[in-house]
Amino acid sequence: MTPLEIKGAVAGVITSVFILVATFTAGGIYRNHIERETESGNRPLDAAHLAARGRSFFFQSCAHCHGQDADGGEDGPSLLKLQISGAHMALVIQSGIKDEMPSFAKKYNAQDTAAIVAYLKTLH
Amino acid sequence: MIPWDKLHGAMTHFPIALLLFSTACDFVSVAFKKLTFARGLRLVSFYGLAAAALASLGAVVSGIALTKGDMWGRGDFGWHHRFVWPAFSLLVALAVWRLVVRDAMSRTGLCLYLILMLLASGFVAAAGYFGGELLLSGGSVP
Numbered sequence: 164m165t166p167l168e169i170k171g172a173v174a175g176v177i178t179s180v181f182i183l184v185a186t187f188t189a190g191g192i193y194r195n196h197i198e199r200e201t202e203s204g205n206r207p208l209d210a211a212h213l214a215a216r217g218r219s220f221f222f223q224s225c226a227h228c229h230g231q232d233a234d235g236g237e238d239g240p241s242l243l244k245l246q247i248s249g250a251h252m253a254l255v256i257q258s259g260i261k262d263e264m265p266s267f268a269k270k271y272n273a274q275d276t277a278a279i280v281a282y283l284k285t286l287h
Numbered sequence: 288m289i290p291w292d293k294l295h296g297a298m299t300h301f302p303i304a305l306l307l308f309s310t311a312c313d314f315v316s317v318a319f320k321k322l323t324f325a326r327g328l329r330l331v332s333f334y335g336l337a338a339a340a341l342a343s344l345g346a347v348v349s350g351i352a353l354t355k356g357d358m359w360g361r362g363d364f365g366w367h368h369r370f371v372w373p374a375f376s377l378l379v380a381l382a383v384w385r386l387v388v389r390d391a392m393s394r395t396g397l398c399l400y401l402i403l404m405l406l407a408s409g410f411v412a413a414a415g416y417f418g419g420e421l422l423l424s425g426g427s428v429p
Contacts, residue, residue, distance in 0.1 A: 175379070197356060254421070
């Protein structure tokens with residue numbers, strides 16, 4: 164390899180490492196910020212209130228497929244032992260699953276979706 | 288409120304398509320002996336790679352916003368990230384290398400570059416596959 168190529172490789176590796184570290188640092192800061200916001204906004208009583216709101220949304224929109232007890236119905240699987248993160252649950256609720264589950268993005272905003280996720284987490 | 292899911296879905300296709308196209312152009316340019324044609328393809332691949340690296344920043348930022356800073360995860364979500372991060376770092380490194388070296392590549396440099404481009408394309412394709420699985424099938428859990 165020529166000196167120019169080696170110089171390019173060093174520059175490439177340094178830039179790549181720098182951008183990756185910056186990305187992970189920014190992601191970590193953002194995640195901590197979100198968690199702190201959730202903690203301060205959802206004290207024990209608020210968490211119970213949020214889950215209660217989520218429960219009512221669940222019965223409005225989810226129970227007819229996933230069952231009243233969320234243990235699965237004719238059209239939807241059980242939601243009792245979900246092993247996915249809250250962010251992933253919110254993503255599925257918002258985006259839906261092609262040919263299987265509709266998107267609820269128009270019906271429920273981020274806070275409503277968070278309430279449904281909070282309720283689903285109480286079912287574990 | 289910003290629809291990060293839609294933005295991420297839209298933005299990710301640019302780096303995927305541009306990187307695959309750039310890799311294809313590089314391989315075709317090596318296969319063709321016609322100098323002017325090969326030079327043209329290498330120029331296209333260079334700009335394609337640079338655009339892919341720039342577009343990947345938007346895809347990564349929208350992805351972080353969508354997952355609320357969850358950089359790893361489990362199941363398909365985790366697999367998506369296991370391929371995204373190597374792809375992203377390789378893409379940036381290759382774009383910078385290309386920016387410095389341009390067309391002044393030695394035989395060894397070109398071989399190494401093509402191998403890494405192929406690897407980056409594989410990572411990007413796999414990341415795209417698991418990202419699609421998340422949206423289309425809701426994602427699996429280990």
